[in-house]
Every structure is written in structure tokens, then in C-alpha cells.
Amino acid sequence: MSTPDPKPSKAPLGSLRALWPFVRRHSTLFVSWLLALVVSSAASLSMPLAIKTMIDEGFKRSSGSDIDRAFLLMFSVALVLALGTAARFFFISLLGERVVADLRGKLYAHLIGLDSGFHERNRSGELVSRLTADVELIRGVVGSAMSVALRSSITVIGALIMLFVTSPRLAAWALVGIPMAVLPMVIAARRLQKISRNSQDRVADANALASETLGAVRTVQAHARENYERGRFDAAVEIAVRTARTRIGWQAIMTAAMIVLFFGAITWVLWSGAHDVLSGRMTAGTLIQFVLYAVFAGGSVAALAEVWNEVQRAAGGMSRIGELLQESPGIVAPAQPKSLPEPLRGEIALEHVDFHYPMRPDAPALEDFNLHIRPGETVALVGPSGAGKSTVLSLLLRFHDPQQGRIAIDGVDVRDCDPTALRERIALVPQQPTLFAASARENIRYGRLEASDTEVEAAARSAEAHEFLSALPKGYEEELGERGVRLSGGQQQRIAIARALLKDAPLLLLDEATSALDAQSERAVQHALENLMRGRTTLVIAHRLATVLKADRIVVMDKGRIVAEGTHEALLAQDGLYAELARLQFLD
Numbered sequence: 102m103s104t105p106d107p108k109p110s111k112a113p114l115g116s117l118r119a120l121w122p123f124v125r126r127h128s129t130l131f132v133s134w135l136l137a138l139v140v141s142s143a144a145s146l147s148m149p150l151a152i153k154t155m156i157d158e159g160f161k162r163s164s165g166s167d168i169d170r171a172f173l174l175m176f177s178v179a180l181v182l183a184l185g186t187a188a189r190f191f192f193i194s195l196l197g198e199r200v201v202a203d204l205r206g207k208l209y210a211h212l213i214g215l216d217s218g219f220h221e222r223n224r225s226g227e228l229v230s231r232l233t234a235d236v237e238l239i240r241g242v243v244g245s246a247m248s249v250a251l252r253s254s255i256t257v258i259g260a261l262i263m264l265f266v267t268s269p270r271l272a273a274w275a276l277v278g279i280p281m282a283v284l285p286m287v288i289a290a291r292r293l294q295k296i297s298r299n300s301q302d303r304v305a306d307a308n309a310l311a312s313e314t315l316g317a318v319r320t321v322q323a324h325a326r327e328n329y330e331r332g333r334f335d336a337a338v339e340i341a342v343r344t345a346r347t348r349i350g351w352q353a354i355m356t357a358a359m360i361v362l363f364f365g366a367i368t369w370v371l372w373s374g375a376h377d378v379l380s381g382r383m384t385a386g387t388l389i390q391f392v393l394y395a396v397f398a399g400g401s402v403a404a405l406a407e408v409w410n411e412v413q414r415a416a417g418g419m420s421r422i423g424e425l426l427q428e429s430p431g432i433v434a435p436a437q438p439k440s441l442p443e444p445l446r447g448e449i450a451l452e453h454v455d456f457h458y459p460m461r462p463d464a465p466a467l468e469d470f471n472l473h474i475r476p477g478e479t480v481a482l483v484g485p486s487g488a489g490k491s492t493v494l495s496l497l498l499r500f501h502d503p504q505q506g507r508i509a510i511d512g513v514d515v516r517d518c519d520p521t522a523l524r525e526r527i528a529l530v531p532q533q534p535t536l537f538a539a540s541a542r543e544n545i546r547y548g549r550l551e552a553s554d555t556e557v558e559a560a561a562r563s564a565e566a567h568e569f570l571s572a573l574p575k576g577y578e579e580e581l582g583e584r585g586v587r588l589s590g591g592q593q594q595r596i597a598i599a600r601a602l603l604k605d606a607p608l609l610l611l612d613e614a615t616s617a618l619d620a621q622s623e624r625a626v627q628h629a630l631e632n633l634m635r636g637r638t639t640l641v642i643a644h645r646l647a648t649v650l651k652a653d654r655i656v657v658m659d660k661g662r663i664v665a666e667g668t669h670e671a672l673l674a675q676d677g678l679y680a681e682l683a684r685l686q687f688l689d
């Protein structure tokens with residue numbers, strides 16, 4: 102996302118067309134707005150006529166009833182204008198909210214379904230900025246700029262016609278003045294568009310930085326890097342401000358130029374008209390009417406120029422949103438997904454699997470990897486860092502697909518299954534459990550949303566979490582804080598285990614925590630894991646002696662391959678990589 106737009110010179114205004122389906126969905130609002138727009142525009146265009154009538158009648162000293170009628174006419178036009186404007190504002194603003202809500206919903210729904218490859222390429226902070234800042238720009242366009250643009254266009258055309266009807270000679274002069282005001286605007290607006298996109302990208306950079314570091318605030322503080330991060334953030338914000346300053350500077354110059362040109366033209370026309378009134382070629386009311394139409398036309402051109410900027414910025418935002426919506430998930434269900442057997446026996450087979458991460462085409466993570474796990478078997482994966490252990494789990498969960506080879510569960514190729522159905526059958530307990538800022542109960546229930554309170558508590562008991570959860574001030578209703586910061590590492594792990602127990606999936610993938618726990622916590626976690634593993638096919642990335650000792654088989658991995666297999670004693674006796682790892686990791 103941080104790569105620059107490959108075609109920045111091409112006006113992305115067309116990208117706003119992608120908004121139409123969202124607008125069309127609310128056609129009642131849209132049509133109501135159009136009607137209100139027609140009424141209010143007609144009323145505002147009649148206003149100078151009404152004022153002219155009022156002035157000319159007033160100066161003629163005609164009968165009182167004529168004056169009354171003229172004033173009544175003017176007030177009626179004002180009433181219609183008021184109602185039309187209120188309705189227009191209401192409908193278009195509501196339409197803006199609806200469109201933005203739909204767009205935001207659709208974007209979020211899309212993003213959360215994209216595969217891991219996509220999320221590895223894109224920083225989550227930047228995606229959040231698309232969901233917030235860019236979507237806000239769209240709200241501005243739909244909720245107001247679009248309305249202003251159309252209304253101003255109608256007014257410009259209507260006012261121009263009325264100018265010619267009022268005084269062809271003066272109108273011809275005005276026609277020279279208005280384009281003179283418009284032309285410099287168009288040129289400057291083009292430049293502004295490029296600067297705007299740049300400015301928004303810099304804001305997104307700063308946001309991404311904040312969200313990343315606030316999300317890892319403990320790491321930052323543990324390294325005493327607050328000042329370093331403050332500096333980095335200040336620098337990012339400063340760059341954003343500097344880019345914004347260029348944009349604001351251009352906007353300021355444009356505004357000044359516009360005012361000069363606009364009032365220059367008005368003064369000129371008024372001066373020339375004043376001479377016409379003096380020589381009796383025109384009534385004072387007609388001159389006022391003319392000036393009012395000229396102000397309408399000029400004002401609308403100015404409004405157009407102003408919203409033009411906003412439209413350009415929104416087009417930039419929409420083009421980025423469009424890019425995201427165009428991303429298609431790399432991992433999708435086939436047209437006719439095969440279903441996994443019910444009940445699942447729990448047999449796992451990886452056959453001649455070659456895999457490299459999309460971002461690392463030259464570095465194979467797994468090479469000709471073969472592993473067969475029998476139903477109910479517990480296999481421990483052991484190996485040095487970077488050996489590819491976590492990659493095996495990712496492939497089983499189909500976060501990625503291998504480039505070569507086949508992965509089958511109960512004989513069904515995982516590529517033939519719906520990934521969601523596959524993941525329903527797998528429980529994952531990650532090394533670093535991910536808890537959400539919700540109550541303990543809700544966090545456990547994440548494993549199976551329809552589980553009853555009793556089931557949640559039963560899972561917590563098996564996971565050895567019931568005791569400490571009950572001791573919390575609000576028990577199961579205690580809020581755990583963002584990412585579960587209010588719990589200890591071992592407690593977080595037990596919540597994750599409870600979640601997996603509740604899910605009750607036949608396949609279990611376990612990435613054992615490497616972080617040292619105190620002996621008591623360690624025992625509780627170990628006990629909870631035993632309860633979880635019972636009766637399930639388990640593949641565990643093992644870091645503890647207790648786990649390897651209990652495994653039916655230990656698989657030793659190095660550089661994406663299996664280098665040895667067997668029991669703890671047999672592998673120790675070989676005195677190979679395993680013996681070395683065992684000495685370093687589990688045998689002090």
C-alpha cells in the first residue's frame with residue numbers, strides 16, 4: 102500500500118464511479134434529494150426576479166396592494182427555498198451516512214476475509230486508515246460535495262440563462278469574466294490533486310506507526326524506547342504536516358486569486374450597469390437582478406472550484422479503497438467444495454510439500470516435506486528457529502497453499518475443501534494467545550459462539566482456568582483489556598486452551614509457548630493441555646521436555662526438511678541435531 106500510485110498523472114476521478122452502486126441501493130433517498138434539489142434551485146433562481154419586482158414596484162409608488170403582492174411573492178419564494186434547502190440537506194446528508202456505512206461494512210468484510218499473504222504485505226494500521234480517513238473523505242463527497250457540485254452547476258447554467266434574459270449586453274461582459282476566474286483554478290486544481298494524495302499517504306504513515314507501537318507498548322517500554330518512538334512519531338507527523346502545508350499553501354493562493362478575479366468582474370459589470378441606469382436604458386431593479394444573477398453564477402463557480410478539491414481528494418481515497426476491494430483472497434473455496442468426513446478420523450498427510458512464502462520466493466520454508474500422522478496420534482515438531490515448524494501449522498490451516506505437493510485430511514485434499522469448513526475442524530492454540538478486549542466469558546466463547554454459560558465454565562475448568570477466573574473481581578465477566586493485558590502469560594494461555602476445548606475440534610495444532618512460566622503455572626498449563634489433547638490428533642511445536650516425552654513420535658526439522666524421527670530415547674541415542682537441541686532446550 103505504501104508503494105506510490107503507478108499512474109498518478111491519470112485523474113482518478115473515474116474511481117468515484119465505483120460509488121454509484123452504493124448510492125443506487127438507497128434510491129429513495131437519492132430521488133428525494135434530486136426533487137428537493139430541483140425545488141430549491143428553482144426557488145433560489147427566482148429570488149432575484151422577486152427582488153427586482155419588489156424594488157421596481159416599490160420605487161414606482163404604485164398602489165399599496167401591488168407592493169404587498171411583491172413582498173408576499175418574495176417571502177413565498179423564500180419559504181419554498183427554505184423548505185427545499187432543508188429537505189435537500191436532510192436527504193443528501195443521510196445518503197452520505199448510509200453510503201459510508203455500507204462502504205465501510207463492505208471494506209471491513211472484504212479485508213477480514215483476505216488471506217494471510219495479503220495481511221503480511223499490508224500493515225494493519227494502514228488498512229485501518231483506509232477504513233477511517235479515506236471513508237471519511239467519501240462521506241464528505243457524497244454527503245455534501247456531490248450536492249454542492251450539482252446544485253452549483255444548475256445554478257451556473259440557470260444564472261447564465263437569466264443573465265442573458267436580463268441584459269444580453271452585460272451578460273456578454275460577464276461571460277468574459279467568469280472563464281477568466283475559472284481557468285487558473287482548473288490548472289491549480291490539477292497540481293493540488295497530486296499533492297493531496299501525497300499528503301494523505303503521509304498521514305496514513307504516521308497513523309500506521311502509532312497503531313503499531315501502541316499495539317506493542319510493552320515491548321517499547323521494556324526496551325525503554327519511549328523517547329525513540331516519540332521521536333519517530335514526531336518525525337512522521339512533521340512530514341505529514343509539511344506535505345499538508347504545500348497543499349494548504351496552494352489552496353490559500355487559489356482562494357485569493359478567486360476572490361480578486363470574482364470581485365474584479367463584479368465591479369466591472371456593476372460600473373458598466375450603473376451607467377446604463379443613469380442613461381435610462383435599464384431600471385435599478387433590473388440592474389440589481391442582474392448583479393444578483395452574476396453573484397449567483399460567480400459564487401457557484403467558486404463553490405465548484407472548492408468542492409473540486411474535495412472531490413479530487415475523495416477520488417484519491419476511493420481509488421485506494423477500490424484497490425483494496427479489488428484484492429481477491431488467494432485462498433478461496435472451490436466451486437464445488439468437498440466436505441470432510443463426519444466424524445473426522447483425524448488423519449493428516451503432507452506429501453512432497455514444497456513451500457516458500459509469497460514475499461520470499463527465493464527462500465524455501467519447506468522442501469519435499471513428508472509427514473503422515475495417524476488418527477489420534479500426538480506428534481511433536483522439534484527443530485531450530487526458522488526450521489519451518491510454524492509454517493507446517495499455517496499450511497494445515499490453509500493460511501497459505503504449498504507451491505508443490507499435497508496436504509490431505511482424512512484423504513481429502515485441503516485445496517478441495519472450503520477453508521472455513523476446514524478450520525472449523527481444527528483448534529489452534531498459538532504460542533502467543535490472542536485475547537480480545539472483552540470479558541473472560543466472551544473470550545472463551547470465541548471458540549464456539551453458541552456455547553452456553555455452563556459449557557464455557559466446563560471448558561474453563563478443564564483448562565485449569567476456572568479457579569483464577571472465579572477469583573477475579575467480576576469473575577467471568579471481568580474485562581481482560583486489550584490483548585488480555587490484565588492476565589499473566591500462563592493465564593492467557595489457559596484461556597486460549599479453554600477456547601480450544603470449547604471448540605472441540607478433532608484436530609489440534611499447538612504452538613507451545615517458549616516463555617518461561619513459574620513451576621506452578623507451568624504445571625497448570627501442562628495439565629490443561631493434557632485435557633485438551635485427549636482423543637485428538639495433535640501436532641505440537643514442542644519446547645518442553647514434558648511434551649516431547651508424552652508425544653507418540655518426535656519429528657526433528659531443520660531448514661524445511663525432516664531430518665530425524667522417533668522417540669525421545671531413540672533420538673537421544675542417535676546423538677544428532679535432536680540430542681543437541683534437547684541439551685540446549687529441555688535438558689539443563
Ligand SMILES: Nc1ncnc2c1ncn2[C@@H]1O[C@H](COP(=O)(O)OP(=O)(O)OP(=O)(O)O)[C@@H](O)[C@H]1O
Nearest residue numbers: 221458460461466485486487488489490491492493
Ligand atoms: N510470513 C512470512 N513471510 C516470509 N517468510 C516467512 C514468514 N514466516 C516465516 N518465514 C520464514 O520461513 C522460514 C520458516 O519459518 P517458521 O516460522 O516456520 O520457522 P519455525 O521453525 O516455526 O521457527 P520458530 O521456532 O523460531 O518459530 C523462516 O526462514 C522464516 O524466516
